Amino acid sequence: MSNLGKRVLIVAYQFPPMGGSGVQRSTKFAKYLKVLGFEPIVYTVESTDGIMDGTLNEELQDIEIIRTKAYDFANWKGPFKLVAKVIKRKILMPDAQWLWYRKIRKHALGICKEKAIDILYTTSYPYSDHLVGLYIKKRLPDLKWVVDFRDEWTKNPYILDMNYNPLRKKIEAHMESEVVMLSDQLITNSPHMLEGFTSEYDIADKSTVISNGYDPYDFEGLIPKDKDTDKLTITYAGAMYGRRKPDLFLKSIKKLIDMGRIDEKQIRIQLIGRFSEAAKEQAYDWITYIDVLEFFDYMPHKESISFLLGSDVLLLIVGAGPGAKNFYTGKIFEYIYTGVPILAIVPEDGAAAGVIRASNTGYVIDSLDTAGITEQLATIYQLWKEGQLHIQPVDSIIKQYNRYEQTKDLIKVFERLR
DSSP states (O other): OOOOOOEEEEEESSOTTBBHHHHHHHHHHHHHHHHHEEEEEEEEEEOSSSSOGGGGGGGGTTEEEEEEOOGGGGGGGGTTHHHHHIIIIIISSSSSHHHHHHHHHHHHHHHHTTTTSSSSEESSHHHHHHHHHHHHHHHHHTTTEEEEEEEEOOTTTHHHHHHHHHHHHHHHHHHHHHHHOSSOOOOOOOOHHHHHHHTSSSSSGGEEEOOOOGGGGGGOOOOOOOTTTTTEEEEESEEETOOOOOOHHHHHHHHHHTSSSSOOOOOOOOESOOHHHHHHHHHHHHHOTTTTEEOOOOOOHHHHHHHTTTTTTEEOOOOTTGGGGGGGOOOOHHHHHHTTTEEHHHHHHSSSHHHHHHHHOOOEOOTOOHHHHHHHHHHHHHHHHHHHHOOOHHHHHHHGGBBBHHHHHHHHHHHHHO
């Protein structure tokens, strides 16, 4: 890199041993930046009470990690828990991590000076990560700052669904504007998302797309979970919240069983992740057949992949609505690497649909096409019965999403910092 060192401070509130899809991108970037000759230093928090996956730490043993107190309202107990929920959702802007940002920003600035940081990299969600970067950039204007949006901000469909009041929308729009315009380089994880930013800001000369991806290392030595070969096994792995619901899928399954087009003894649906008791009860109201539906709690990353490899079909869901077409979901890239056919119930003109079609890894049905979902499920079941449920993936497309190669793309972004 011309006239620029290789010491990178990665500001990522969501980071191992915290689990979930939000930590994967930063974890893999840190891991492969080290492999490719950079010196990543991660600035994050101590463990919280949320989802944990300590196995991810195994890939980070040679990387310096600076941990601070999380200042997390989720730790409040008893009657204060409801108060904390109100504060997180109604008062703190842009997110519940605003207090963390306020408490650690001077310390993070000091780290940049003490460690002689060459590149500052911040990633969202939470957006407070970017506020840390903004604070530092205003005080160290010569420090190169790369802003990475894993999720959109003001155009995020889940935020749009919150229906914030006009004042809050105005304040967050100003925050976003400052972050975008003061950054030296901006990254989004989908072309549609980048279009959303470039339609608002003049940043075409300093922006790029680096999608989420998969790491072949996570698949090494894995033994697929044993499956019942007498049952069509459909697996979903990941979070479900907001618009991302299994309603139409489960109702279609029940309809096909009721019609006799699917034998209830020949189908199994596995949902892996954190689901509320209310969500489980609702699902069982839709699928009333014994042994068809089974929930599994959040599990270590590699274990969840073994479930994917031991399935006949992988279920991908992206709910409909404003901004939904911009979403890939984190799991899609691991899905396409498994070689297992995917049933993608997603916006038909969106980013996720484009990946499935280009890689030839499954079937795409629009999120709102109830009849289409039902008929596609019937077709998949029949193909499975006939032993013809196969795909022919396009390897050249799938290789583009290898985390190692994507880290090389990140380095190309760094090389533009002069």
